[in-house]
Amino acid sequence: MAASTRAGVTLTGISKTFGDFTAVQPLDLTIPQGSFFALLGASGCGKTTTLRMIAGLEQPTTGRVVLGERDVTALPPHKRPVNTVFQSYALFPHLDVFDNVGFGLRRRGVKSVKKQVEEVLELVELGHLARRRPSQLSGGQQQRVALARAVVNRPEVLLLDEPLGALDLKLRRQMQLELKRIQTEVGITFVHVTHDQEEAMTMADTIAVMNAGQVEQLGAPVELYENPKTAFVANFLGQSNLIAAEIAGTGGSDLLLRVGDAKLTLPRARTHAGSTAVGARVLAGIRPEKIAMVARSEEAGIPAGRNRLTGTVVDTSFTGVSTQYVVNSPWCPELAVFAQNVERDRFAPGTEVVLHWDPEHTFGLDGHQDIDAGTGEGAL
Numbered sequence: 001m002a003a004s005t006r007a008g009v010t011l012t013g014i015s016k017t018f019g020d021f022t023a024v025q026p027l028d029l030t031i032p033q034g035s036f037f038a039l040l041g042a043s044g045c046g047k048t049t050t051l052r053m054i055a056g057l058e059q060p061t062t063g064r065v066v067l068g069e070r071d072v073t074a075l076p077p078h079k080r081p082v083n084t085v086f087q088s089y090a091l092f093p094h095l096d097v098f099d100n101v102g103f104g105l106r107r108r109g110v111k112s113v114k115k116q117v118e119e120v121l122e123l124v125e126l127g128h129l130a131r132r133r134p135s136q137l138s139g140g141q142q143q144r145v146a147l148a149r150a151v152v153n154r155p156e157v158l159l160l161d162e163p164l165g166a167l168d169l170k171l172r173r174q175m176q177l178e179l180k181r182i183q184t185e186v187g188i189t190f191v192h193v194t195h196d197q198e199e200a201m202t203m204a205d206t207i208a209v210m211n212a213g214q215v216e217q218l219g220a221p222v223e224l225y226e227n228p229k230t231a232f233v234a235n236f237l238g239q240s241n242l243i244a245a246e247i248a249g250t251g252g253s254d255l256l257l258r259v260g261d262a263k264l265t266l267p268r269a270r271t272h273a274g275s276t277a278v279g280a281r282v283l284a285g286i287r288p289e290k291i292a293m294v295a296r297s298e299e300a301g302i303p304a305g306r307n308r309l310t311g312t313v314v315d316t317s318f319t320g321v322s323t324q325y326v327v328n329s330p331w332c333p334e335l336a337v338f339a340q341n342v343e344r345d346r347f348a349p350g351t352e353v354v355l356h357w358d359p360e361h362t363f364g365l366d367g368h369q370d371i372d373a374g375t376g377e378g379a380l
Contacts, residue, residue: 007068008033008189009054009157014063016049023049025213026062031206033068036183036190038200041210042236047193050210051159054191056080067156083150084159087166089142091134091149097121098130101148108153120152123182140171144178151186158183160192164199176202197237201225209233211374225287229272231365234285235374241291242371243284243309243332247276255364257284260331264307264362271364281367288336290361293325296352308356311335313347327353 009031016024024046031037039047052058054065056077065073072080091100102117110116121127124144134142143163150158163179164172180203183190194200200207201221209216209224209232217224217233228234231242245257245264255276257264264284273282286307294302302308311329323346325337337355339346347353 006033007031007066008035009191010066011050011054012064012066014050014053014060014065016053016058017061022213024053027215029208029215031189031191033189034187035205036180036192036203038192038194038204038207039210040194040197040200040207042195045210046213047210048161051161051191051193054157055082055084055159081156082159083153083155084161085146085150085163087162089134089146091142091145093134096131096133097126097137097145100134100145101152104149104153116152120148123151123185124148139167140175143167143175147179147182151182151188155188157189157191160190162194163192172199179203209237227270227363228285229365230373231283231369231371232374234363234365235372239288239336240285241288241332241335242365243286244367244371245282245284247278247280247282249278254359257282259284259309262309262331265359266362266364267360270362272366273364274366274368283365283367283369283371285363285365286357286361288324288338291337291355291357293327293337293339293347293353293355295347296354299354302354302356305359306356307359307362308354309335310352310354313349313351313353315349316346327355329355
């Protein structure tokens with residue numbers, strides 16, 4: 001089920017302070033009804049506090065929370081049409097799967113408990129385990145029970161607070177696909193808090209990247225990855241090579257950059273620099289997987305018009321799918337290059353190389369930003 005154009009959640013001027021500490025700076029956010037929305041950021045960025053304000057577990061210092069067309073800012077949690085799934089599943093150990101899922105329905109006096117529970121257990125593919133206790137289930141199965149218990153109430157909004165954090169890597173990736181499937185089938189608005197970039201990009205229709213209590217950039221996963229607007233987003237969402245450069249001139253729809261003795265071409269349309277005047281400082285960005293690499297002796301074979309930098313391989317790491325290289329360039333230390341393992345030949349440390357890439361893959365950021373922003377906790 002595709003997301004509608006109607007708002008599922010609207011936050012207007014919402015903020016939260018604890019004494020002298022501002023956890024969430026005033027922000028406006030509209031989450032489309034029926035969409036899968038992710039709040040992504042490192043620990044302490046304000047994402048969980050934002051989620052808790054939607055749930056009613058924290059009272060906003062300023063601003064309003066609207067679900068659909070209803071202002072719920074003053075309502076307590078139990079009167080809001082939301083359910084929350086936490087990292088700790090909080091299942092009742094003395095109840096089996098069926099009764100855990102049906103618990104909320106029975107408390108509300110719903111008559112068709114059996115039918116609704118059976119339907120939602122089939123949705124999460126646990127119908128065959130309905131009479132098992134939580135202690136007899138794997139972590140992934142327990143997570144599905146917690147999800148079923150929340151979904152069976154058919155809330156307008158389902159809030160997920162790091163729901164996959166306790167699972168191992170392989171199971172977490174499997175559950176990412178399952179969560180997206182379930183959300184698509186039930187059509188409920190999902191708001192998912194995570195510090196895991198891969199998790200957000202795999203599941204979300206829209207991602208809000210949060211940093212220091214505010215939204216740094218908002219958009220579809222592909223848009224954020226391919227066209228980051230700040231150094232923080234470029235570094236936090238995946239990995240980027242940011243190269244300090246200076247604008248040397250223009251050429252048609254491109255900016256011409258100077259990097260030491262080298263020259264690079266940057267599409268003006270992919271530039272989010274503070275200034276595009278000659279002499280302005282720019283961070284030229286290129287993702288590691290967009291770069292090709294050849295030995296210096298083979299430089300003549302590089303097609304004309306490619307951006308290129310010379311350097312020396314200082315480290316290699318075989319990851320199975322790719323080989324990851326670290327290349328020191330006179331103008332940019334520790335450039336990362338990811339090469340798919342199609343060829344068996346690999347470059348050894350000490351090899352003199354030329355890095356080259358399509359100028360269209362370059363993006364430009366304001367050169368006055370911290371080039372290392374977003375490379376700390378939580379970054380890939």
